[in-house]
Amino acid sequence: MQQEIVFSKYYGNEDVEHLDYYVKNDFGYKALKKSIEMGAEKVLQEVKDSGLRGRGGAGFPCGTKWGFIPKNSDKPKYLVINADESEPGTFKDRAIMAYTPHMMIEGAIIAAMTIDAHMIYVYIRGEYVKEARILEQAIKEAYDAGYLGKSVAGTGYKLDMCVHRGAGAYICGEETALLNSIEGKRGEPRIKPPFFPAAIGVFGCPTVVNNVETLAAVPGIIQKGSAWFKEFGPERNYGMKLYCISGHVNKPGLYERPMGYPLMKLIEEDCGGIWKGRKLKACFPGGSSSPLLTAEECNVNLDFDSLAKVGSMLGSAGIMVIDDATCMVRVAVRTAHFYQVESCGQCTPCREGGTWLKDLNVRLEKGEGKIEDLDLIEDICNNMDGTTICAFGEATAWPLRSMVKKFRVEYERHVTEKKCPFGHAGH
Amino acid sequence: MEKNFSKEFLSEMNRIKGFYPNKQAMLLPALHAIQKERGWISDDTMQDIADFLEIPKTKVKEVATFYHMFHTKPVGKYNFQFCNNIACWLRGSEQLIHHVEKKYGIRMGETTKDGKLTLSEVECLGSCGTAPVCQLNDDYKENLDLEALDRLLGSIN
Numbered sequence: 001m002q003q004e005i006v007f008s009k010y011y012g013n014e015d016v017e018h019l020d021y022y023v024k025n026d027f028g029y030k031a032l033k034k035s036i037e038m039g040a041e042k043v044l045q046e047v048k049d050s051g052l053r054g055r056g057g058a059g060f061p062c063g064t065k066w067g068f069i070p071k072n073s074d075k076p077k078y079l080v081i082n083a084d085e086s087e088p089g090t091f092k093d094r095a096i097m098a099y100t101p102h103m104m105i106e107g108a109i110i111a112a113m114t115i116d117a118h119m120i121y122v123y124i125r126g127e128y129v130k131e132a133r134i135l136e137q138a139i140k141e142a143y144d145a146g147y148l149g150k151s152v153a154g155t156g157y158k159l160d161m162c163v164h165r166g167a168g169a170y171i172c173g174e175e176t177a178l179l180n181s182i183e184g185k186r187g188e189p190r191i192k193p194p195f196f197p198a199a200i201g202v203f204g205c206p207t208v209v210n211n212v213e214t215l216a217a218v219p220g221i222i223q224k225g226s227a228w229f230k231e232f233g234p235e236r237n238y239g240m241k242l243y244c245i246s247g248h249v250n251k252p253g254l255y256e257r258p259m260g261y262p263l264m265k266l267i268e269e270d271c272g273g274i275w276k277g278r279k280l281k282a283c284f285p286g287g288s289s290s291p292l293l294t295a296e297e298c299n300v301n302l303d304f305d306s307l308a309k310v311g312s313m314l315g316s317a318g319i320m321v322i323d324d325a326t327c328m329v330r331v332a333v334r335t336a337h338f339y340q341v342e343s344c345g346q347c348t349p350c351r352e353g354g355t356w357l358k359d360l361n362v363r364l365e366k367g368e369g370k371i372e373d374l375d376l377i378e379d380i381c382n383n384m385d386g387t388t389i390c391a392f393g394e395a396t397a398w399p400l401r402s403m404v405k406k407f408r409v410e411y412e413r414h415v416t417e418k419k420c421p422f423g424h425a426g427h
Numbered sequence: 428m429e430k431n432f433s434k435e436f437l438s439e440m441n442r443i444k445g446f447y448p449n450k451q452a453m454l455l456p457a458l459h460a461i462q463k464e465r466g467w468i469s470d471d472t473m474q475d476i477a478d479f480l481e482i483p484k485t486k487v488k489e490v491a492t493f494y495h496m497f498h499t500k501p502v503g504k505y506n507f508q509f510c511n512n513i514a515c516w517l518r519g520s521e522q523l524i525h526h527v528e529k530k531y532g533i534r535m536g537e538t539t540k541d542g543k544l545t546l547s548e549v550e551c552l553g554s555c556g557t558a559p560v561c562q563l564n565d566d567y568k569e570n571l572d573l574e575a576l577d578r579l580l581g582s583i584n
Contacts, residue, residue, distance in 0.1 A: 088512045088551035119446065126459070126496045127552055129565040162446040165459055168495030170550060184454030184486075186493040203448050246514035246555030253556040288513055288551075318555065320514050334513050338550055344493075 001258055002231050006220050006240045007213075008256040011099045017134050019141040022102040029102075029147055031219035035110045036155055043114045043222065050226035051238045052218075055092075056082055056173075056211030057287070057315045059304040062218075066208055068198035069115040075205040077117040080182065080197075081108055083124040083212045084166055084173040087287035088338060089318025092242035093212035095254055097124070097131040100216065101138035105161070107218030108210075109147060112159055115208055120161040123178050126168050135163050170342035174390045175209040177344065188344045189390035213242060233259030237303035241317060247283075248275050248323035260303040267298070267321060278323040282406075286315025288335050289395035291402035312402075327422035328407040329414055332361045332400055339396040347388040350396065353380050357400050364411060367419035374411050377404045431475045436460050440479075450480040454490055458497055467498040495549065503538045503545035505583050508562040511548050514555035523559055523576050524548070530580065544583070 010016045010025060022028050035043045048063030069077055081104070085093040096104055108120050124132050139161050142148045152159050169187045171177045176190035179202045201207020217239055221229045230238045237259045243266060246252045250272030257266065263285065267273065274280050280295045285302065291312040293300065300310050307314045322331060340354035360377055363369045381397035388394075404411055413421050439460050440453065447453055457476050462468055468491050477484040491497045507527060511520045524535065527546050531539050538545040554560040557569035561576075568579060 085553050086551060089514050089555050090551075091553040091555055094553045121446075125553070126494070127549070127562060130567070160446060162443060165455065166494070167455055167459065167497055168549070169493065181455065182452060184451035184480075184482075184490065186489055203452075244556060246558055247517040252558070284513070320517065320555070322517065326517065331513065334511070334516050338512055342550060 001261065003240065003258045004232070005256050007096060007100065007103070007216060007242055008254065011095060011254075013099075016099050017101055017138060019102055019138070019145060022100065026100065027103060027106060027219040027223055029106055029145075029153070031223040032106050032109055032147060033153060035113065035222045036153060038222070040114045040116070043110060046226050047114075047218065047221060050221045050229040051236060052214065052221060052229065053237065053304060054211055055213035055217070055241070055316070057087065057289075057313075059314065062210065062214055065198070065210070066111065066115050068196070069206050069208060070199070071116075073206055076119065076203075077115055078202050078205055078207040079108060079112045079115065079117040079120045080175075080178065080202060080207055080209045081120065081122040081212060081215060082173065082175060082178060082209050083122050083128070084178060085128075085212070085316070086125055086170040086173050087289060087316045087318055089244060089246055089284060089287045089320040090316040091244050091246075092254060092317065094128060094131055095242070096212050096216050097128070097135050101135050102142070103219055104212050104216045105138060105142050105147075107215035108161070109142075109152060109159060110218050110222060111208065111210060111215060113152065113157060115206075117208070118158050118160065120159070121182055121202070122161065122163045123172070123182060124163055124165055125172075126166045132163055132165055139163065169344075170338075171344045171390075171392060174392065177390070178209065179207065186344070188346050189392070191389055234301070234303060234305075237305055241302070243302060243317045243319060245271055245319045245321065247319075247321035248278065248326070249273065249321050250275050257302075260301045260306065263293075263298050263300050263302050263319070266302070266319070271321075274321070274323050276323070276325075278325055280321065281324040281326060282322045282328065282331075284318070284320040284322075284399065286313045287318035288320070288338060288399055289313075289391075290315045291398045292406060294406050325422065327365070327420055328403055328410050329361060329365045329420065330422070332403045333358065333365050335399055335403075336361050336396075339392070339400075343392060343396075347393065349384045349387045350393045353384040353393070354396055356380050357396065361400075364414050365420055367414055367417065369411075369415050371412065371415050373415075374404055374408065377401070432461075432479070433464055436464060451482050451486065453480060454482070454487065455494075458487075458491060462497060467501045469499075501538075501542070502547075504543050506545045506547060506562075506564055508547045508549040508552075510550065510552045510554070510558070510560050510562075512551040514551065515559040518558040519572070520559035522573065523561070523571055526573060526576060527580070 052062040053059040172181045172187040177187040181187040197207040243255045336358040340358040343354045345351045381401035384393040384397040473487045477487045
């Protein structure tokens, strides 16, 4: 399997986050200069040809998204970077911003000039205080070097960029909630269709919202070409990818591997297998919103299409591994608790459903549940699926439904034995 | 009205105002900046921010109460914000939380009587590869175990 470490080559090195280091060792804004020579149309075509799909979770083709921005609109256009990284299990954008912020900034400048935007907002989650500071510093370096400001690289193209900090709300990773949050409002998702951000985005203007990792992939595509990018990963799922692995493996952490990398190889070889000599029980392949995979289902490749085929998703590549000493109902309690707390409360199925799912799972875990509760959980999930303004409803329903479906026997034991068969989750 | 604000606050607002087409968009940055100075966001502070940005106080309040990081009541000098989401929980975060509860006689969400320590639960902090994690005020404390936590608690006494 062909691979070339692109993102994480220098992680952990001293001064890696500074412009000097980036110029000396990495793309160093050479891709920006090349993109200026190519012109917007050719850059857009190159990104389209690369097949780059959004790394935030949905896997939408990046070039297509850029192409949606109307060319003849008189309104200002905006580029917004989604650095709200809050999907449980995900920590890749944090590394990009901490170690190679200039790779993201360079990609963002190329993107902004391609869609004719003159303002870039980086919406970073509020908890990333350190990363926001590093990013502010990197942006200042880019201004001082003339890559941002009144004339990008001497072209006369005016471009500004600022960091906008969130304040602790998972929902702001949803792009329309994020746009409201930039506008100084509650982070509540907007109804769409009819209007998508490309038509009516932030401040009522055409807007592209891209994930940090997506933009960080752009300098490579421009500098080395779309053909190079397509050397990695299977068809329709190209490029190198940052996988976040956590939970019960011996060596959790961030691993850069090609798209389509086998999940079991990552767990067994790269991460040194399951800790404490235990066995694999289940795994979230793409953050807590992705339907859970049983151990047997983990024989799958990590890319958008392969995971969709087995009824789950790559999402943000937040892989959380669970060992066989863990109580699945307790995992469900933690999962449901998160969605209950983080629901913005706009839509009834999500606001009420989250609380119901939490309460039912808590009751079952204590051994106080009824056998009908299992069907009730599925019923509530079915009523949340597709009935809310944003995808938060599905993000809650999918994993919780998958748990009760795939581990039904374990749920039933909680009812018949009137206690948790695992005691305290194996700790 | 500007008498209510520090020089630092006003210069920060001055630095960012050119980036936004209207004043309401400066609300989150303004709330962050003011909370950094005053520790939390009281009703009076909401009024100050509303006056400063020339928006109704209700707009400030609905935003300040929506986001978990804005404190609408005082928090301790040391805010221990534990993640107890899936990845941290799988690596033993619950044990750490119970340890703090027992040691200080407070429960999740409470502050010690001397106002020194607050125990809070936060959702996934994006540090799952180095779980369990606790954010002490602004700083991440990663790869925690009971021993490391005790050292941390000792360092603030």
